[in-house]
Amino acid sequence: MVDARLLENAARCYERANQPAEAARCYREIGAHRRSAELHMRMGNLREAAFDYAHSNQVHLAAWLLVHDCADPVAARAVLAKDAVAATGAGPARPADLRRLAVTARCALAERAPEAEVIAFLGEICADFRVFRPNHDGVVETWCVEIAEVMRRDDQAQLIFAAAVSGRRRGARERWLAWGEKKFGMTLVLPDEERTRNG
Amino acid sequence: MAIFPRRRRSPEGSPPDPSGTAVGGIQEIHHRPDRKPPPATAVAPPPAAADQPPQPAPASELVGRFPSAAAALAFNGELISLGLGERATILHDSGASTCWVAVVVPTPLGRELITTCGGRGYLRVGDRFVPERGWGAAAPLRPAAKTWVGRPADGEPVSGLREATPRDLIRLAGLHSVREASPTRVTVLSAGFGVGPLVRRTLELGLRVTHRPVELRPLFTDGAGSTDTAGSVLIAVEISRPPARSGDVTASLPESLLRALDLDPQLLLCRMPGDELLVQYGLGAALADGQLLDLVPPGRRWVLADAVFGCAVFRDLAEPRDSTGLVRRHPIYEIASPVLGGRPSTVEPVAVNVVADRVETSHVDAILLEDDDLPLLSLLLQGHPLAEQAWISFGRDRHLLFAAGGLLQRLPIGEPLYRMGPGALYLPVGYRLSPVLPAAARRELFEADGGHAVILLPGRGLAFDVSEPSREPVWTLWAGELPEIDWQLPDEAVERLEAVEAEFRPKPEARRPAPRTPRPYTPPVAAARPAEPVRARTWRDEAWEHETAGDLVAAAKLFERHGEPVTAAHLYEAAARADRPTGARR
Numbered sequence: 001m002v003d004a005r006l007l008e009n010a011a012r013c014y015e016r017a018n019q020p021a022e023a024a025r026c027y028r029e030i031g032a033h034r035r036s037a038e039l040h041m042r043m044g045n046l047r048e049a050a051f052d053y054a055h056s057n058q059v060h061l062a063a064w065l066l067v068h069d070c071a072d073p074v075a076a077r078a079v080l081a082k083d084a085v086a087a088t089g090a091g092p093a094r095p096a097d098l099r100r101l102a103v104t105a106r107c108a109l110a111e112r113a114p115e116a117e118v119i120a121f122l123g124e125i126c127a128d129f130r131v132f133r134p135n136h137d138g139v140v141e142t143w144c145v146e147i148a149e150v151m152r153r154d155d156q157a158q159l160i161f162a163a164a165v166s167g168r169r170r171g172a173r174e175r176w177l178a179w180g181e182k183k184f185g186m187t188l189v190l191p192d193e194e195r196t197r198n199g
Numbered sequence: 200m201a202i203f204p205r206r207r208r209s210p211e212g213s214p215p216d217p218s219g220t221a222v223g224g225i226q227e228i229h230h231r232p233d234r235k236p237p238p239a240t241a242v243a244p245p246p247a248a249a250d251q252p253p254q255p256a257p258a259s260e261l262v263g264r265f266p267s268a269a270a271a272l273a274f275n276g277e278l279i280s281l282g283l284g285e286r287a288t289i290l291h292d293s294g295a296s297t298c299w300v301a302v303v304v305p306t307p308l309g310r311e312l313i314t315t316c317g318g319r320g321y322l323r324v325g326d327r328f329v330p331e332r333g334w335g336a337a338a339p340l341r342p343a344a345k346t347w348v349g350r351p352a353d354g355e356p357v358s359g360l361r362e363a364t365p366r367d368l369i370r371l372a373g374l375h376s377v378r379e380a381s382p383t384r385v386t387v388l389s390a391g392f393g394v395g396p397l398v399r400r401t402l403e404l405g406l407r408v409t410h411r412p413v414e415l416r417p418l419f420t421d422g423a424g425s426t427d428t429a430g431s432v433l434i435a436v437e438i439s440r441p442p443a444r445s446g447d448v449t450a451s452l453p454e455s456l457l458r459a460l461d462l463d464p465q466l467l468l469c470r471m472p473g474d475e476l477l478v479q480y481g482l483g484a485a486l487a488d489g490q491l492l493d494l495v496p497p498g499r500r501w502v503l504a505d506a507v508f509g510c511a512v513f514r515d516l517a518e519p520r521d522s523t524g525l526v527r528r529h530p531i532y533e534i535a536s537p538v539l540g541g542r543p544s545t546v547e548p549v550a551v552n553v554v555a556d557r558v559e560t561s562h563v564d565a566i567l568l569e570d571d572d573l574p575l576l577s578l579l580l581q582g583h584p585l586a587e588q589a590w591i592s593f594g595r596d597r598h599l600l601f602a603a604g605g606l607l608q609r610l611p612i613g614e615p616l617y618r619m620g621p622g623a624l625y626l627p628v629g630y631r632l633s634p635v636l637p638a639a640a641r642r643e644l645f646e647a648d649g650g651h652a653v654i655l656l657p658g659r660g661l662a663f664d665v666s667e668p669s670r671e672p673v674w675t676l677w678a679g680e681l682p683e684i685d686w687q688l689p690d691e692a693v694e695r696l697e698a699v700e701a702e703f704r705p706k707p708e709a710r711r712p713a714p715r716t717p718r719p720y721t722p723p724v725a726a727a728r729p730a731e732p733v734r735a736r737t738w739r740d741e742a743w744e745h746e747t748a749g750d751l752v753a754a755a756k757l758f759e760r761h762g763e764p765v766t767a768a769h770l771y772e773a774a775a776r777a778d779r780p781t782g783a784r785r
Contacts, residue, residue: 006752006775013759013768026772 004030015039028052046070050079059083060099064143067103073110076103095137101125102143109150122147122156129163136169145179154183165190259337261309262301262328263318264355268371271298272485274316275365278302279490289368290360298368299328299360306337321354329354365494369484370419374505377483379470381451384439386477387460388413388467388502394434397466398522401438404453409519410436415511418501430511437471437519467508477513479504549634551644553657556631562769564605565625566613567654567661568598575612576600577677588739590670592652592663599652599663600673601625603743604758604766616654620773622747623652623665630657638777648747668734746770751777 011026020039027036037052046069053062059079067076080103083096105121125144129136141164148157161179164172173190180188265271271289278284283302290299301323302309310333313320320331322339330340363371389397394410401408416430440450460468461480469477472488475495482505484491495501502511568576568591580586589602600606600613601623609615616625621638624647632655636644647653650666664670688696738757745754755770 003775003777006771009755010768010771010775013755013764013771016764017768019765019768022768026768 002029008032011035024048024052034058047072050075054079054082060096060103061139063103064099064106067106067110068143068146071110073107076107076110080104080107095135095140098125098128098137098140099143102140102147106143106147106150109147115151115153118147118151119153119156122160126159126163129160129169130166132168136167138169141169141172141175157183257336258303258305259309260301260303260323261306261313261331261337262299262321262323263309263313263316264321264328265298265300265316265318267296267317268298268368269373269375269485270317271300272365272368272372274300274312274318275368276486276490277312277316278304279486279493281308284365284490289363289365290357291363291367291371292355292360294359298363298371299355323357324354326357327354328357365486366419369486369491369494369503370510372485374479374482374484374503376481378481379483381454381457382470382480383451384437384471385452385457385460385480386469386471387436387438388415388433388469388477388508389436390465391434393463393465394436394522395525397436397460398525401436401456402523402526404456405441406452406456407439407441408436408522410434410522410525411519412516413513414516415502415513418503418510418512430513432516435513435515436522467502467504469502469504475500477502479508551636552633553626553630553655554633556629562605562607562617563609563615563628564607564618565599565601565616565652565654566606566610567616567625567627568600568613570596570598572612573598573676576610576673579610579612580673581677586674587672589673590665591673591676592665592670594661594663597661599625599654599665601652601665601670603739603746604754604763604770607765607769618773620777621749622647625652625654627656667740749777 007026007030011023011030011032014020014023014026020043024036024039024043027033027039033052033056037049037056037058040046040049040052046065050062050065050070053059053065059082063076063079066079067073080100083100101121101124105118105125108121109118122144125140129141141160144160145157148154148160157179158176161172161176165176176190177188180186263271263274265274268291275284275287275289278287278300281304283304287300287302290301291297292299299321300318304312310320310331320333320337321328322331322337324339332338332340387397398408398410411434412432413435414430414432438452438456440452457468457480460466468480470480471477473492473495476488476492477500478484478488478491482503484503486494491501491503500513500515502508502513504510576591580589585602585606585608588604589600589606592599592601600610605618615628617628618624619626619632619641621642622645624641624645626632632641641647645653645655645660650664652663652665654661654663738761742754742757745751745757751770751774755767755774758764758770759767
């Protein structure tokens with residue numbers, strides 16, 4: 001049995017000495033998986049980071065890393081299967097449900113599923129985006145846009161932004177403009193906010 | 200039902216060619232009740248009317264020609280199942296490897312059975328077997344014709360064939376693989392040395408085992424397995440599952456056990472169609488087991504196996520005995536009278552040694568050097584950060600390079616060591632103690648403290664004096680004589696110093712300090728230590744004292760405070776794992 005407090009001190013010193021691998025090892029040993037995952041992310045060890053995220057109740061993030069960055073949909077689905085609370089289909093969608101939908105869509109894309117199937121997933125998420133919620137999950141929007149970019153379907157990306165603007169998500173309009181600037185090198189002419197909101 | 204296209208019959212009532220010389224003509228020959236070979240020109244009786252009750256199929260002597268003994272044996276098995284086995288005559292052509300089976304059988308049935316077993320129908324005509332035409336009444340394919348000069352006679356001569364028995368066919372045919380359900384009892388033939396493990400393994404599965412010695416003689420040497428030649432003796436171990444409590448239904452034996460025994464090249468696993476017959480597991484003859492049993496002569500017992508073991512006749516040399524007594528008893532179950540007042544048995548202590556470990560430790564705390572390594576070490580460490588941190592302790596022919604908190608670096612010389620603790624107890628990297636000792640035992644047995652470092656190597660151990668002043672900064676290896684230093688003091692100061700000195704010494708001699716030279720190594724004997732001034736203590740000395748005293752956290756804090764986080768982390772980690780018996784990170 002190791003002394004977690006001393007091992008945490010050791011990890012802190014390793015971080016100070018710029019030895020993140022050793023620090024992550026110590027953090028993982030004492031169960032501080034989130035800190036270990038952050039260090040692995042900083043080092044670019046995405047698979048190790050996914051392992052730690054999966055052990056810190058962030059299975060969706062772990063699965064996203066595996067399927068999007070490591071191109072391993074099989075491992076991603078295995079991690080996703082550990083998600084104890086799956087979407088029930090009834091009632092308003094929780095952020096976890098949307099994340100699960102997005103990861104499932106990315107897995108389907110990686111498994112070369114028909115494009116219509118992936119778009120159906122995105123459509124389901126967009127439908128939720130159009131509903132105003134005070135606490136929205138910005139990660140899902142980013143993931144959905146990345147899925148659309150992998151599909152080379154800019155129209156789907158714009159639909160996602162439009163749904164986010166329609167659901168009055170904070171900063172969605174600016175993110176849409178920034179995406180258009182980066183993607184097309186020009187400022188998009190967006191409909192005014194009221195029109196977008198009314199569909 | 201014949202599946203071959205039949206030739207069109209000749210018109211009813213049309214007489215056969217009386218001359219019998221028409222080679223191309225096909226003549227229908229109907230039932231002949233006698234068993235004599237049909238004449239070359241058989242006369243067909245008038246056919247039965249369609250409205251008459253069905254007559255029994257005409258019987259005739261058909262001869263099957265089979266390309267192999269296995270086919271002939273299969274045909275013989277069919278005849279035995281029809282109750283015609285005793286009427287069959289088996290002939291063997293050793294030159295052509297063909298077998299002939301002649302039997303009086305209803306013609307249609309005989310034809311179908313012969314073709315089913317891969318043979319071809321023949322008829323006996325005189326002293327020859329001629330091909331049978333295959334339809335209608337039994338008749339030769341070609342009527343007997345006048346032999347003219349240059350035309351070979353039809354068929355095969357009977358005179359070149361040798362009469363054989365079904366047992367000969369078994370020998371010629373050999374055995375083939377069969378897949379069968381797990382038997383309920385088997386017999387294993389084994390040499391004596393293999394019986395013990397076999398019985399122990401079987402008993403562990405809760406099976407019933409009996410054994411008996413048997414004597415085996417070759418089955419096919421003299422035709423009947425005579426008993427006048429010396430045979431070999433093996434042990435027959437019979438394995439069966441005890442009957443279930445609920446009823447008489449006996450479950451089959453475990454498939455895994457049967458497979459394991461079958462794969463053992465030193466055993467012969469046999470299934471038991473009957474008490475008189477053992478057949479190698481997984482093999483079978485062309486005859487059914489029941490028919491094989493009928494072939495065994497009364498009072499004989501056969502073993503049929505592949506060519507590796509051979510077929511044998513065996514007889515029991517003793518009655519079967521329960522095999523439980525063959526299992527070797529563990530010494531702890533020896534029956535002995537209790538010793539009253541005696542000392543209970545104790546565990547024999549094992550010599551403590553250093554053995555190779557499965558996992559190599561990843562860090563290096565010290566390095567064990569030899570004399571030849573010292574020049575290289577001085578070259579390596581000049582300009583190296585370790586030159587400021589490391590100490591060296593000189594021995595007779597081995598020297599220890601170490602540092603407070605550990606070196607934490609590998610050098611291309613010497614043998615790397617890791618600190619196992621407690622105190623300065625070192626082991627080579629990749630080795631561990633055997634048996635595993637707790638920290639308290641290591642402290643008591645090796646007495647490695649701040650004054651002495653103990654290095655345990657495979658088969659031996661070394662001890663170094665690592666106390667002040669025996670441990671020296673490693674830079675003393677290459678820092679030699681200093682240049683002469685001229686003290687630049689003002690004249691007034693020199694005059695005052697000379698005045699002060701004159702009061703205490705009549706003749707002041709030297710005002711400058713003596714050049715510094717490396718201290719020679721002194722043996723670790725407290726009485727022989729020189730009384731020269733001890734060098735100034737640093738925080739590293741304090742950390743070393745904490746470390747060897749077991750207060751790794753205090754040492755770590757010192758390193759952390761002085762900006763050496765790697766060493767501090769190493770010490771923290773060692774402190775966190777201090778309870779582990781190995782005392783080191785894996």
